[in-house]
Structures are given as C-alpha cells and as structure tokens.
Amino acid sequence: MTTPTYITGRLPDEAHDHFLGLEHAARMATNAALLTQALVSTAITRTAMICIHGHVGLGKTFAVNAACRALAPDTTLWLQFAQAPRVAQIRAALWESLDLPGPPPVNTPHPCDEQIGQKLASTFHLLLIDEVQHLGPAVLDYLRDLWDKNTKTARTLTVVLVGSGNTRQKILRCNALHSRIHRWQQFSPLTPAEILTVIPGYHPLWNGVDDETLLWIDDCAGHGSFRTWANLTVILQDTLHDNPELTLSKDLVRGAFSQLDPTTRFPGQAGTPG
Numbered sequence: 001m002t003t004p005t006y007i008t009g010r011l012p013d014e015a016h017d018h019f020l021g022l023e024h025a026a027r028m029a030t031n032a033a034l035l036t037q038a039l040v041s042t043a044i045t046r047t048a049m050i051c052i053h054g055h056v057g058l059g060k061t062f063a064v065n066a067a068c069r070a071l072a073p074d075t076t077l078w079l080q081f082a083q084a085p086r087v088a089q090i091r092a093a094l095w096e097s098l099d100l101p102g103p104p105p106v107n108t109p110h111p112c113d114e115q116i117g118q119k120l121a122s123t124f125h126l127l128l129i130d131e132v133q134h135l136g137p138a139v140l141d142y143l144r145d146l147w148d149k150n151t152k153t154a155r156t157l158t159v160v161l162v163g164s165g166n167t168r169q170k171i172l173r174c175n176a177l178h179s180r181i182h183r184w185q186q187f188s189p190l191t192p193a194e195i196l197t198v199i200p201g202y203h204p205l206w207n208g209v210d211d212e213t214l215l216w217i218d219d220c221a222g223h224g225s226f227r228t229w230a231n232l233t234v235i236l237q238d239t240l241h242d243n244p245e246l247t248l249s250k251d252l253v254r255g256a257f258s259q260l261d262p263t264t265r266f267p268g269q270a271g272t273p274g
Helices: 033-045 061-071 087-097 109-122 137-151 167-173 190-201 211-222 225-242 250-257
Strands: 007-011 049-054 076-081 127-128 157-161 179-185
Touching: 007 033, 033 049, 033 061, 033 127, 033 157, 033 179, 033 190, 049 167, 061 076, 061 127, 061 157, 087 109, 087 127, 087 137, 087 167, 109 137, 157 167, 157 225, 167 179, 190 211, 211 225, 211 250, 225 250
Parallel strands: 049 157, 049 179, 076 127, 127 157
Antiparallel strands: 007 076
16 A cells, blocks of 8 residues: 555644744634534534535634534544545554554455444544545545444444535535535635624734725735735734834735735735725
8 A cells, every 4th residue: 555645643733723833823713613613512412424614725624623622632533635545545544543553454444444443432533534625435435434333333423524625516426425414514705894803803913903904905815715814914924024114004015915826816906095
C-alpha cells in the first residue's frame, strides 16, 4: 500500500485554528458557529450522523473543531484527507487513530473491520471527517456501514462530516448514506449586518473602524469570507508593523487589495472615494 495521504489523530490544537496563525484574533460566536455547536451536541446525544458543508473559507472547520473541543475533547477522532483515499486507507487511518496494536491488516478486511468495530463499540467516539469532498462512493458507503453496524450493537458512534465544494452532491448520490444524515448545516458568507457586528470584535485592527469602511472592504474583497478577512488582516498587520509611521486608512487597505488575487476583487474598487 502506498503512503497514506491523510492526517489522523486528535483534534488540532486551538492555536492552529486562525489562518496564518493570525495573532490576537478572537473566536467569534457567530450564528453559524452557535448552530454548529448545537448540531454537534444533538449528534452526540443521538449518536447520529450530521453533515456541515459550504464554500471554502467560511469557517466550517473552525466552528466544528471548536464545538468538538467543547463537547467531546477526549473522544473525538479527527481524520482529514488531502486527496481521494481508498477504503484500505480509511481502515488504516481508523486503525491508527484508535491506537490498535500493530500494523493495520488492511489486506484482510474482515478481521480489520472486526477489530475497528469492537474498539468503537467499547466506548463513545465522535468520528470527525474533514475534507469530505475528496471521498468517493466506496469510502462514503464504508463510513455508512461502519455507523450502521455500531447502531445495531453499542450505539457509541457519532459521525460528523465536513466538506466544501460538491460535498452535498456526493452524499446525495449515495442514497443509503444520505437517508441516514440526521441534520445538515450549510455555511454561508457573513451578511453585511454580521460584518458590522463580527469583524470589529474579530481583531483589534478593526476596532473603531466605521461601518461604511467595513462594508466597503467586504464589498470589494472580503465577500463575507472569514479566511479573506484574516488574510487582509495579516497583510495590514505586517504592513503596519514594518511601517510604524503609517495608520490604517483606505489607501492602506487599497494596497492590501493589490496583494490579493484580482479575480476575487470587484473591479473599480481602487477608485472608490474615501
């Protein structure tokens, strides 16, 4: 078997949550983040499967990781795949994350699955699968079968699926899995009203910035994406650090815009008055 392209184990440390390690950034209790925590809590209570999906950069993984740390810090198994894995790689990842002894017997699937199942049944586990958009039908069906077998015995397994892109479409094509998803949450960009309530508390850089400027930044480049706002914050923070004589202004923000991919910016913002 080739080297597995996955990360497995316990939840990442909270220090790694913020994009580019942005210093002094706060964890904001947005409506979406609060809903995520409520859904994870329900999934734990019901030992259910849930799916959280949406476009990249909107804070899905951040919110799910925070919820799992709060609700299942010692029982969450975290798996993330960089590209489409085979079922054998899923078995190996589960074997590793469950600390089962010896190398995973992935070439003898039945004994491997028996030991994985027994370990999952021995105590509660929350299985968190990130980047679900990379999973194919066979892997999705394997996860469904894993959960099915547990519900018929111990009812000790909650599964949280998180992904971007075509995650929902992939699950929709797997009818058996789709019918078992208890709750869904789709992340959306921050609304203008949320920009005005969330961003000033997100980072000290934005404290005291007037509403018109915040909305202008979001309209030009932010587009309600936490990751883009974090990126802009890092760029501006570094610029101000290297040039202490400068202050935050629209001209400075325009300079930060110029360092972003121009296809993500609305045309004409460089000439916006202010």
